[in-house]
Amino acid sequence: MEKKQFDKASFREKLENSGEFPMLYMFKFIVPKGKESEVASLFPRNEVKTKASSTGKYVSSTIQAMMDNPDDIISIYEQAAEIEGLIAL
Structure with missing residues (x-):
């Protein structure tokens, strides 16, 4: 199955229009059992x-994290995309 292309510019625009930064942002991921520690490693202080x-x-996995700007959020999603079997919600 081919990976869906991530439209970074469109997502950044949606984030910028969603409110003022810094903001509390909720991340939700689904991973195969045994991979949850890889998600947790993306959020060492949360x-x-x-x-x-x-x-x-x-x-x-559900994480609420204070994010300083849209690029920080995008960076988390890019790192998470490297986790095998991960689904971002």
């Missing part, structure tokens, strides 16, 4: 709330 799927195959 609480990462996790919940296992009903089958136990996947783990959802």
Whole structure:
């Protein structure tokens, strides 16, 4: 399956129009079980709330982090994209 192309400019524009920075931003990811620590490593100073799927195959992670600007948010998503099997919500 081909990876969906990420439109960075469009996403940056949406972030800029969503409010003033710094802002509290919520990240949500789903990863295969065993990969949740890779998501947590992206947020060393934030609480990462996790919940296992009903089958136990996947783990959802929710993180609220204070972000200084749109580029910081985009950077997190680019780093997260390197995690095998990750789905960003």
